[in-house]
Amino acid sequence: MFEGMGLGGCILQAEYKFFKKAVMVLFFSVTTPFGIALGIALSSVYKEKSPSSLITVGLLNASSAGLLIYMALVDIPPSRFHGA
The missing domain is CATH 1.10.287 (Helix Hairpins)
Incomplete structure (x- = not known):
């Protein structure tokens, strides 16, 4: 959401x-x-417990987390929060 x-x-x-x-x-x-x-x-x-499913879910979660961290650090500059 x-x-x-x-x-x-x-x-x-x-x-x-x-x-x-x-x-x-x-x-x-x-x-x-x-x-x-x-x-x-x-x-x-x-199959939730199969090795390939666990690796796929881990890679997708890692890429999603990486994109969100990138957006937080690069796309949202800190100057927006300081009124500049």
């Missing part, structure tokens, strides 16, 4: 024209339910 709110805020603050913003919102709105449907479809064949 918070990543969706953050992405929506970034899309609104971007200096893009209306059409480009609308396309970004459309893709986000379409890919989220598609990912949920894909997860539901794959849940019957997913």
Whole structure:
């Protein structure tokens, strides 16, 4: 939920024209339910304790955490919090 709110805020603050913003919102709105449907479809064949599943989940979690840390340190400059 918070990543969706953050992405929506970034899309609104971007200096893009209306059409480009609308396309970004459309893709986000379409890919989220598609990912949920894909997860539901794959849940019957997913083995939670298999080594390949654990490695895949670990890599995806690490990349997600890395992207969030990058955004926090690079995309949000500290000067925004000091009134500069």
